[in-house]
Amino acid sequence: METPLIEFVKVTKRFGDKTVLNNIDLKIYGNQITTIIGKSGTGKSVLLKHIIGLLEPDEGEVLFQGRAINRMNRKEKDAYKSRVSYLFQNNALFDSMTVFENVAFPLIQTTDLGKREIKERVMKRMEELELTDALDKYPSELSGGMQKRVALARALITDPEIVLFDEPTTGQDPIRKNMILSMITHYKKKFGFTAVMISHDIPDVFFISDRIIILWDGRIGFEGTYEEAKKVNIPLIDEFLRSLEGFEDELTGLISREVFRVRYSTILGGPVVPLKVSAVLFSIRISLLEETIGPQKTMEVLRMLGEYINTRFSPIGAFSARYSRDEILTIFPHTDVEEAEQLVYEFAQELKDKVLANIKLVSEKKVGEEPCFDIHIHGGVVDVSSSDTIDQIVEKARARQRIIAIHRCENGR
Amino acid sequence: MEKAGKEFIKKPPFTFFQKIGQGTIRFINTLGGITIFFFLSFINIFRRKQIREIINQVYYIGATSSLIVMLVALFTGMVLGLQLFYTLVKFGSVGALGSAISLSLIRELGPVLTAIMITARAGSAMTAEIGILRISEQIDALYTMRINPVRYLISPRIAASIVSFPLLTSFFDIVGMIGGYITGVILLGTNGGTYLYRIQASINMVDVRGGFIKSIVFAIIVSTICCYQGYYCHTRSDGYGAKAVGLATISAVVLSCVMILIADYVVTSFLM
Structure with missing residues (x-):
């Protein structure tokens, strides 16, 4: 049996009186794309923030390769964080920095690379994401879609092993949505990272996901492959998935x-x-x-x-x-x-x-x-x-x- | 059923003593939090890759505040010159005008007014800027990139304040004395040589050192309070989002000004 890379063991998280995650057991395996789907406010982002350590569980543990993240010492935590990257739902770009500075920032702050090498790496990533025209612009001067791509470039610039994507395709047109999903699969193949993604772009996200997790009222409603998801027989979840899919495939204009x-x-x-x-x-x-x-x-x-x-x-x-x-x-x-x-x-x-x-x-x-x-x-x-x-x-x-x-x-x- | 039952359970009303107790605990908590926050920030000043950011902040807190500080200093000196001239005339001691102005400025008015001016100008901006970074998840983004937010955002501001406050205080003192000279000597006709001689004769190193000690203490207080308020604006119970940033900025300015005056008394009593 494959050992999970990240594991949630009976994790509960409350904010005041509201229980957002309720006794969750969850496994995320290496070199896979795991997609988390769920209604708004069901704790998807909270779940992702537990993985990177931005939030700690009230009960239970989040394990990375069997080690509890909240019990790691500073050195271990630093080493763990160097392997993980996070793409925020609202991008969280530094609005006082230009696009180039935003993408170069993690390299400047956390590596000893020279200016020239940093520039080369940033430019390469910018070209891949078609952002070369926006290098000197500030995030507020960009469209929502471009901001998302800048955030994606920043998340991938350090070549992380685990990338957490919090709704990476929100606000994108159909071509760019699919392009971003393609990029995720492409880079996953190229660099072999593990992706954990929150997305509602059904069916596109199903096509690229190895595992799908459906969060339902603070619990895991479904966990498994796409093939298994197709056979899911829970009326509320089934209805929810259908509502997400809609009547038309956004990319091709064909019926859903x-x-x-x-x-x-x-x-x-x-x-x-x-x-x-x-x-x-x-x-x-x-x-x-x-x-x-x-x-x-x-x-x-x-x-x-x-x-x-x-x-x-x-x-x-x-x-x-x-x-x-x-x-x-x-x-x-x-x-x-x-x-x-x-x-x-x-x-x-x-x-x-x-x-x-x-x-x-x-x-x-x-x-x-x-x-x-x-x-x-x-x-x-x-x-x-x-x-x-x-x-x-x-x-x-x-x-x-x-x-x-x-x-x-x-x-x- | 359980929910319906809950509605009938009334919370006991807060008594007077409960409120005092709660307030005291909150105050001690905040005080402890601010102290830890300062020490963590101070330690991180000496980490790598800090110089550039500290220089930026020295420019932002110090250099860009210098004009307004000097303007306030000029008029403070001029008012002092005017008030003290008419007071000293009554006692026939107009010759002591230079001493009175310079000692007032160096010991008290220089450090206090400079700190209050920087609080109003740069302190409020620090709180608002850090608060906005917090509510827009930019601080969380730093954390996810393995960049210690305290190291990157707070330490340079505290270091820059420690550098800028004494420098601006010294500018304030000099410009204030020039203001006093303009009123006392040029406008009211006191002897210029006497004015300058009295300044030179009455100021000791102890006074200057005392003024600098005060300005460093104020720098630590102002920068720590302003950064702390911005950094933890998301934990406020009286507002969220932009409103929390606004409230944090108000708290930072008011608390800093009050703490400057309290600290002024405490430090002066130790220095005397």
């Missing part, structure tokens, strides 16, 4: 997975079941693309693909939803596999001529000196029977996926 599920059930479980139903699973290899053109442009590619699928197939009665971060599932009622294959072929032709050319234009600015990148769009067509669940359709379609459209590196490199 919940609406998709209802529509799918209505078609195949209704009184008149169509004779022929087929499905296509489109995907791009998002992690490869992120490496080349960066998270923001990758999200734009995904958005364009989603929008294009929607405009192309909705008029003929098909409906689509994002199944995972980079997979879009489309159901074609009244269409057999051969017809669906033909539709996908035509779609792929148009995709090459119109969409990928657009993607190239979008990406050129970002890629700059390295304009050589490939985009492979995969598609898998399958027949759907009335007994198929959505997960089964996806499994079958994944097995049949092949490249349907390619944007090739045009510089011959």
Whole structure:
């Protein structure tokens, strides 16, 4: 059994008469993204502040690798804190410092790095977060979204092992929301940190999370993987999750997975079941693309693909939803596999001529000196029977996926 | 049921003695808290990477307050010159004008008025600034970055106050004596040579040292109270957020001024 990196053992926290955390037992494992979801005022931020030591439990203990944080001596606590970073809900940027000074501040104060090295590291992080235009600005001169990115840059500048994100995507537009989530996964892969995140961006946050914790009335309502969360059968929690998901996927404009599920059930479980139903699973290899053109442009590619699928197939009665971060599932009622294959072929032709050319234009600015990148769009067509669940359709379609459209590196490199 | 039952349990009314006891405990708690706060801040003055921040604060507390301190000093000296001239004339001792003005300024008025002026100008700003950092979680952010907030925010301010108060007091004394010269010599026609000779003859090192000791004590009191009020403004029970910062600033200024006058008496009685 894997040892948890951080563990809450019967933690209770009260503020006056109000019990915010009530006898909580919780485990957070290393190298995972753990997401905490819950209604406002249920103690999510309080829980996060216990991990970094900003708050101490009234009862119980918070353990880091088996050691109680509140019983560590100063040296141990200092060593522990050097491994943890915190992104505040309201950013907590130093408003009397410029953006550059804010990001450089932890390095100046806690390391012996020279000015030049600090500048290099800060600039690198600024470029990654597209903040180079805001270097000399003060936080009050920036939009909420930019402030959030500055706070993110500051949280990541010391290359921490554990990063606590308190609503990192609040106030961001859909592309940037996904970009930030992509960055978290990207840096998690790159630096191997453990992320604990409070977020309500369902389903995007589910796609990137290894574990999900739902706080409910000061207690743990659910703890487990995304797959397990889908099967959660607690009406209040289920309703809450659905309300967060809404009707539309913000990034692509496609219907939400919940609406998709209802529509799918209505078609195949209704009184008149169509004779022929087929499905296509489109995907791009998002992690490869992120490496080349960066998270923001990758999200734009995904958005364009989603929008294009929607405009192309909705008029003929098909409906689509994002199944995972980079997979879009489309159901074609009244269409057999051969017809669906033909539709996908035509779609792929148009995709090459119109969409990928657009993607190239979008990406050129970002890629700059390295304009050589490939985009492979995969598609898998399958027949759907009335007994198929959505997960089964996806499994079958994944097995049949092949490249349907390619944007090739045009510089011959 | 339990909730309904609770409504019927009335809390006993606070008696007079309970209120006194509560107030005393709170006062002792705060006093202890401020003392610990000062010692922690003082120790942290000598840590690494402090010089730059201390210099910034010396500029902010000291240099930018110098003009207003000197203006107050000039008019204080001029009023002293005027009042003492007419008093001394009655006793035929106008020649002692220089002594009276210089000793009043160096022993009492210089340190006290300088401290009060800095409290009004820089002390209130210290409380408000630290208070805003607190309510906007910037102090928590420092903590999460392994930066000791007391070391980074409080220690430089206390160090800068310890440096600035005596310097500004000495400016106050000199400008005050010039003010006295303007009134006594230029406007009222006392002999200039006598005025300056009396200053030189009557001031001893003990007086100057006493004035500096007072200004250092005031510096510690003002900076500690102002920083403490701002740093713990979030724990106030009479207001939250911006209101707490406002209330903390009022408390800091009032408490500092009162403590300056009390400390002035205590230190003077030790120095006499």
